[in-house]
Amino acid sequence: MAFANLQKVLISDRPDPCCRKILQDGGLQVVEKQNLSKDELIAELQDCEGLIVRSATTVTTDVINAAEKLPVVGRAGTGVDSVDLEAAVRKGILVMNTPDGNRLSAELTCGRVTRLARQIPQATASMKNGKWDRKKFTGTELNGKTLGILGLGRIGREVAVRMQSFGMKTVGYDPIVSPEVSAPFGAQQLPPEEIWALCDFITVHTPLLPSTTGLLNDSTFALCQKGVCVVNCACGGIMDEGALLRALQSGQCAGAALDVFMEEPPRDRALVDHENVISCPRLGASTQEAQSRCGEEIAVQFADRVKGRALAGVVNAQALTSAFSPHTKLWIGLAEALGTLMRAWAGSPKGTIQGVTQGLSLRNAGNCLSPAVMVGLFKDASNHVDVDADVNLANAKLLVKEAGLNVTTSHNPTVPGEQGCGEGLLSVALAGAPYQAVGFVQGTSPVLQALNRAAFRPEVPLSRSLSLLLFWAQPSNPAMLPTMTGLLAEAGVQLLSYQTSVVSDGETWHVMGISSLLPSLDAWKQHVTEAFQFHF
DSSP states (O other): OGGGGOOEEEEOSOOOTHHHHHHHHTTOEEEEOOSOOHHHHHHHHTTOSEEEEOSSOOBOHHHHHHOTTOOEEEESSSOOTTBOHHHHHHHTOEEEOOTTTTGGGHHHHHHHHHHHHHTHHHHHHHHHTTOOOTGGGOOOOOTTOEEEEEOOSHHHHHHHHHHHTTTOEEEEEOSSSOHHHHGGGTEEEOOHHHHGGGOSEEEEOOOOOTTTTTSBOHHHHHHSOTTEEEEEOSOTTSBOHHHHHHHHHHTSEEEEEESOOSSSSOSOOTTTTSTTEEEOSSOTTOSHHHHHHHHHHHHHHHHHHHTTOOOOOBSSOGGGGGTTSHHHHHHHHHHHHHHHHHHHHHSSOOEEEEEEEESGGGTTOHHHHHHHHHHHHHTTOTTTSOOOSOOOTTTHHHHHHHTTEEEEEEEESOOOOOTTOTTOEEEEEETTTTEEEEEEEETTEEEEEEETTEEEEEEEEOOSOGGGEEEEEOOOOTTHHHHHHHHHHHTTOOEEEEEEBOOBTTBOEEEEEESSOOSOHHHHHHHHHHHHSOOO
């Protein structure tokens, strides 16, 4: 990723002032301009490598495609529905948010549940109109009731803990968070089809995705208890607003508390004006404390990344969260190098590239090593593969899939007992073809241990300049090295290293490190072919 070139950041909304200070203290130049039109935003981004927004700025496909220098967009908040994530992935732009910044907005959700139960806003409005109507606003107790929480991330789990203090039973659903993670917070995970009929109250805490759009709809409302109450302080669109209005009108839903809408501000006032709806203008993160935390977190994430520290809050490429740890970074370099070697041997590879990690230290590394292999396969290979965009760790999976290639990873917890193989191994192979490379990290350097089952002793160092390594397989010949050295010298190229593998299947692999690119590789190959009667 191009974070090393991150020098200038545009802040297009109004985060806490600490955001600017942290960025500047981290050595970044900061420009703050608010209320920009789309064209103005695009113009400002032409010389900026970073963008920080809140909810007022919409980062559309047009903005993303026009921002040639932009590697990262930061959202000072949790929701990222104002950023076109698919376009960002395709362009290789990371989108980060601040998952911890407004987690205490759970307090707002909890307050909405209590207000729905006791009809406090309606009773307040009635008294302001001079009435004293106690019977009309008879409420319900929360003790013993069941709260369904759709989305058990940080905010959802905070809601569970707080509502249990009212004596509520909390159940939930989350396709990403494991039951082992949510169990300590007292949230029993159930399939969604089992949740609807159990709940007296339902609250949603998921991002707006194709799978969560209209999660509460006519069908799911029909499965709920009559008189269910619902809360949405997450994203407009998770609840089908038409279905919600129909459920309110029929009495299937007794009340709703809404902080977000599909259109903001909503021009259709049917829900806002309904007597059993409590509505607010997106106040989830509107506290001084949350604003300060979100501004601080996104600035720290930018500054940390420039310094090569951990990557946090990634929304559209979660596998990269661990990609920049000191340990994993070395293995990413190895994976990219092996991918580049595979491309050099196989030309334009098709089918399946198989990656295998071995060793306990790599048990969770497949998610970030797989994209790194893809980067090596496709980077700087526009003449060989059908990929339009620059390939990086963020967009590699999408672009490689569209190019007709599949990359799979598997893990073996044990490492072969071969001397010098270190704490783990990574092997990359092309299915159906005789190409397999195995490597590991030796100290701080990626090395090639074996090629097509032929082991190298010592291992071959793999620098990022893999075009300066020449590989070929041929039986050993005592006259080969001095003759090859002479041929290189004639071409004005110096031999820097020479290694051979053990014999495998009657062949020995030879690797030459050279000082510069050969002026004419084809002509040089012809010289070698004539000298030794073999072909590369």
